[in-house]
Amino acid sequence: MVAGISSFWWFWDSSRVESMETTSGFQMKFRTAGDHIEVYQNQKWQPFFVKGVNLGASLPGHYPGELPIKKEDYLRWFAMIDEMGANVIRVYTIHPPEFYEALVAYNRQKEGDPLYLMQGIWSPEEMLIEKKDAYLPQIREEFRHEIQDAVGAVYGDITIPERQGKASGKYRANAGPYLIGWHTGTEWDPVMVQNTNKLHAKSASYQGEHFQTTGKSTAFEAWLAEMVDTVAKEESKQGWQHPMTFTNWVTTDPLSHPGEPIYQEDLVSVDPTHIQPASWDAGYFASYHVYPYYPDFFRYDPALQQVKNGEGEIDTYKAYLRQLKAYHKDLPILVTEFGVPASWGTAHLGNLGRDQGGHTEKEQGEINAELMREIGEEGYAGGIVFAWQDEWFKKTWNTMRFELPEDRRSFWINVLTNESLFGILGMYPNKDGVLNMDGDRSDWDKMQPEEKKKLNVTVPGYEEIWMAHDEGYVYLMAQLEHSFDPQKEVLYLGFDTTPGGNRHAKQLGGVTLDEGLETLITLGKDEESDIRIASNYDFHARLYGKAYGMIPTKDQELRDDSGVFNPWKLAVGLEMEPPDSKKYYPMEEVEVGKLLRGTTNPADANYNSLAAWQVKDKVVEIRVPWMLLGFTDPSSLTVMSYQGEGKTFKTATTKGIRVLPWIGDRAKPDSTSLSKTTAPFHVTQLPAYTWPTWEQVRYHERMKQSYSILQKTYREIQPSILQK
Structure with missing residues (x-):
């Protein structure tokens, strides 16, 4: 309970923030009460429901440690976040002084309630994981x-x-009055937690000035209580108190998950109820990062199969939220990370199609809005969506082995890497919205000559072919000799980027090439349009088949010029078997090479962020993500090579992309437009599309379709939800 009852207007630089003064002399704007958070407003404490967004520290072409975001970026973003209906911005670590200056400046000039800050404090994460002793x-x-x-x-x-990789400078803007709380630490590695508990079993208690442990605490929880107490001590020097929490995630939650297949994902608990305030009027709350697709028990645990949503569907996310809320009883609990990415690639599968990736921007918004509503319905104190902006530097487990050199990830956007595309604010490569895949060549005709190249390819059926590229895609526009009818014919585009590949294949209609193709695009009916990869070049199959033995492979398909093009796939779940898992689970993979027909014009009502191609009459347009063409880093012209044994890969520098187009006649499946040429067809004589390496990126930001969808939900959810 709060010791004092007096209140006053706190002034700073003509800004005013209403706060309450305790009898011990501390100022408070927020406090915890029962299972919710309260704000002091209009001279009384009122329920406050957190509708937040997580803000990262990077921009395309940069890593977070480079701290590239400027004050004008923050100010622009704050206005957009505010307009979305969010009331809290969470940051994970210390940002440059410009961030706090911008927050204070923005709040001083805005009418109505300010944007509040939840400040994260980064723990020594890498050292903790390495040393396994907190x-x-x-x-x-x-x-x-x-x-x-x-x-x-x-x-x-x-x-x-x-300091290298850290924010620095003179911090003079006082953002403390806009703070809602402190968010201490990062997601805890379960092996580290278990080892710390084992090494320091006799240190399972902490009695601090402001925070202490209960009689049930572990050594790691005692260490955490000490760190939270340290935050409280430091803040008390400033004359303020704010609610405290520490970062937690499902992997180290205090619940038992018998349906979790991987032991490490339910190995140890970090329990927020084992820490409590000793003398901290602003209070304490629990926070968790909760995604609907990870860990795997969201799909497998029978205990989560009992709850249905408003549509009558089994909803394991809602069931988990209910279980977690019940455990914490009178302690406020926030979901401080949730969401799905709008990405081409997928990394995990989730219940109700809430996968980690594979969503359009519209689907991203609909799912995020559903999750936020469920967080409110289950009695939580709020939710903070992940994340505000796309972050190109991010990596994920099922593509990171194929992004080489790995220190150049920030120079291009790999849309197969879902982690890069969680943003509500999209960070798009420079030709997005300039070259729209809509079957209209006018944008190509308007483009500057140095930004495109005409390929001098003489193949029956094609009048001309143009190519372009940016940090995300390779673009092609083909003008055909006649209108394209996918019911009668099939368009093929073969790509050669490095020596090797298929010189023959059934799609070539009996024609033999002098140099092989690494990848092959088929454009026709919706269900058959895709990009495939030569079977002996297929690095997904080489890794999970040849190296790990998790998927079947055929010896003849691993040979040069196998004639087979495999569907382009990504792993979404590894084969698991005892003793690493509780029972056997087969390898899971998704086909990521399907090419959707649609329009990429964001101004079009039919806009589809995952569309790859469109055709109108004689004009065909297509965009292809770099990795689907075998590129491990287009900024340095690096492609995957055919070399490399085991679990590591070797790369090569490409001399460019050669494109071989042809047309297949459905009435004559054994004949193609290439059949009219002499054999072997000389791929090596085709012109190569080349480009200079780049060290600087060009990009533009745009609100995704998900923004307006989430905006509607954020504006609908009011603090009154806490009083139900």
């Missing part, structure tokens, strides 16, 4: 120092010296 003096000291810097940065009361 009590090491080096780890504790580094974390304490980070806490001191974070508090100083928020209150504009510190000068942080330059």
Whole structure:
């Protein structure tokens, strides 16, 4: 309970924030009460439901440690976030001084309620995972120092010296009055937690000035209580108190998940109820990152199959939220990360189609809105969607082995990497919205000559072919000799990027090539339009088939010029068997090479963010993600090679992309437009599409379709939901 009852207007630089003063002399704007959060407003405490967004620290072409975001970026984004209906911005770590300056400046000039800040404090994550002992003096000291810097940065009361990969500078803007709470630490590695508990079993208690453990705490929870107490001590020096929490996720939640197949995902608990305030009037709450597709028990655990949503469907996400809320009883609980990405690639499958990827922007918005509504319906204190902006540098488990060199990820956007595309604000490569895949060649005709190249390819059926590229795709436009009818014919585009590949294939209609093709695009009926990869070049099959033995492979398909083009696939679940899992689970994969026909024009009512091609009369347009053509880094002209044994791959520098187009006649399946040429057909004599390497990226930002969908939900959810 709050000790004092007096209130006053707190002034700073003509800004005013209403707060309450406790009898001990601290200012409070937010506090926890029962199972919710309250804000002091109009001289009384009122329910506050968090409708937030997580904000990253990177821009395309940069890593977060480069701190590229400018004050004008923050100001522009704050206005967009505010307009979306969000009331809280969460950051994971200390941002540059410009961030706090922008937040204060934005809130000073806006009418109505301000945008509030939830400040994260980054733990020594890599060291914790490596050393597996949170009590090491080096780890504790580094974390304490980070806490001191974070508090100083928020209150504009510190000068942080330059450090590699860290924010620095003079912090003079006091954003403390706009703070809603402190979010300490990062997602905890379960092996590290278990080892810390084992090594320090006798240190399972902490009695601090402001926070303490209960009698049920573990050694790691005691360490966490100490860190949260350290935050409280540092903030109390500023004369303020704000609600406290620490980062947690489903992997280390306090619940038991007998349906989880992987032992490590239910190995150990980090229990927020084992920490409590000793003397902290602003209170304490629990927070979790909760996604609907990870860990796997969201699909497999029978205990989550009992709850239905408003549509009458089994909803394991809703069931989990209900279980987690019941465990925490009177403690407020927030979902501080949730969401799905609008990406071409997928990394995990989820119940009700809530997969980690494979969604259009519209689907992303609909799913995120559903999740937010369920968070509110289940009595949570709020939700914070992940994330505000796309982050090109991100990696994910099923594509990271194929992105080489790995330190150049930020120079291109791999749309197969779902982690890069969680943003509500899209960060698009430079030709997105310029070259629209809509069957209209006028945008090609308007493009500057240096931005495109005409290919001098003489193949029956094609009048001309143009190519272009950007940081995300290779683009092609073909003018045919006649209108394309997918019911009668099939368009083929073969790509050669490095020596090797298929010189013959059934799709070639008996024609033999002098150089092989790595990938082959088929455009026809909706169900058959796709891009395939030569079977001996197929790095998905080479890794999970030849190296790991998780999928079947045929010796003849691993030979040069096998004549087979495999569907382009991504792994979404590895083969699991005891003792690593509780029972056997087969390998899971999804076909990612399907090419959707549609329009990529964002101004069109039929816009589809995952569309790949469109045809109108004689004009065919297509865009192809770089990785589907075998590129591991287009910015340095690097492609996957045919070399490499085991679990590692070798790369090569390409001399360019050669494109071989032809047309198949459905009435004569053994004959193609190439059949009219002499054999073997000389691919090596085709012109190569080339480009210079790049070190700078061009991109533009645009609100995704998901923005307006989520906006509607954010505006509908009001604090009154807490009073039901």
